[in-house]
Amino acid sequence: MKKPVIILIAFGIVAGFGICLSVMKGSVNIPATEIYSAIFENESSVHGQILNNIRLPRTIVAALVGINLSLSGAILQAVMKNPLADPHIIGISSGAGLAGIAVMLLFPESSWAIAPVSFFGAMGAAILIYILAWKNGIRPIRIILAGVAVSAFLGAGISSLMILNSDKVHGALMWMVGGLSARSWNHVEIILPYTIFGMAAAMIFANYLNILSLGDEMAKSLGLRVEFVRLTFTALAALLAASAVSVVGLLGFVGLIVPHAARLILGSDYRYLLPGAALLGVATVTISDTFARTIFAPVELPVGIVMAAAGAPFFLFLLRKEL
Numbered sequence: 001m002k003k004p005v006i007i008l009i010a011f012g013i014v015a016g017f018g019i020c021l022s023v024m025k026g027s028v029n030i031p032a033t034e035i036y037s038a039i040f041e042n043e044s045s046v047h048g049q050i051l052n053n054i055r056l057p058r059t060i061v062a063a064l065v066g067i068n069l070s071l072s073g074a075i076l077q078a079v080m081k082n083p084l085a086d087p088h089i090i091g092i093s094s095g096a097g098l099a100g101i102a103v104m105l106l107f108p109e110s111s112w113a114i115a116p117v118s119f120f121g122a123m124g125a126a127i128l129i130y131i132l133a134w135k136n137g138i139r140p141i142r143i144i145l146a147g148v149a150v151s152a153f154l155g156a157g158i159s160s161l162m163i164l165n166s167d168k169v170h171g172a173l174m175w176m177v178g179g180l181s182a183r184s185w186n187h188v189e190i191i192l193p194y195t196i197f198g199m200a201a202a203m204i205f206a207n208y209l210n211i212l213s214l215g216d217e218m219a220k221s222l223g224l225r226v227e228f229v230r231l232t233f234t235a236l237a238a239l240l241a242a243s244a245v246s247v248v249g250l251l252g253f254v255g256l257i258v259p260h261a262a263r264l265i266l267g268s269d270y271r272y273l274l275p276g277a278a279l280l281g282v283a284t285v286t287i288s289d290t291f292a293r294t295i296f297a298p299v300e301l302p303v304g305i306v307m308a309a310a311g312a313p314f315f316l317f318l319l320r321k322e323l
Helices: 003-024 033-039 047-081 092-106 108-133 140-164 166-177 187-203 204-214 216-223 226-248 253-267 268-296 303-322
Strands: none
Touching: 003 033, 003 047, 003 253, 003 268, 033 047, 033 303, 047 187, 047 204, 047 226, 047 253, 047 268, 092 108, 092 140, 092 166, 092 226, 108 140, 108 226, 166 226, 166 253, 187 204, 187 226, 187 268, 204 216, 204 268, 216 226, 253 268, 253 303, 268 303
């Protein structure tokens, strides 16, 4: 058995551990021996109600968000040739956030539109960053600077919307931080199709990212339509990020930390890196969410605070290393 396959199996075990931990731990701890019976045999029991109505949908949403943000970050880092690229840092999440908050505050009865509108916001931000960073080619430092500028501009738009709609601001504030509180089966239904489509497309066309990583000239000599492939993968990354943002809000740094960790262990072959990042993303978000809601129990922290506390030092480390 190949070494990358063994590592992927290990990542799968870690992801399974994160899911089990998320299901078991909380204000009411549920023993592992009771999980099966509570879900399938005693659904009306206290533990059954907690699992079926609270823990399971929240855990599944956490896992799907981890997959989407990790894949989005890995794709953006390949497409933009920048190890610091991340949907949150370079402004794609801010584009999705501005569009999502506009729907949430101005058209609260149209919550079904948050995901598709967020996608267009994310895609618009990605295209704007790409245009601003282009000057006889793409350089990593220009992408970061353009992303920071676009993110600040979109952040001003988000703040303006919140100030002008201060009577509805509480839900938007929680959404800005990024959290999984009160996530239900309805949220699972919203994000699941995007995860299935995005993950399938990323895995099927992973080899194009390997070719793209060889450099534009080499990729063109191999017959790859570089700009078309780059734009297509940017759209896929925006779709994955927007679907996650539409469900949990602006959850940062998952797309930065997880792909790097997977790359350090698995290498840069995207046929293995993408599934590895997805599995590691499941583990990262589920474990972080469990920590966030148990460390100060019964008070619950949004998982976005935990991810920011872990991700900011990691980003500074990468920044010093790359520059």
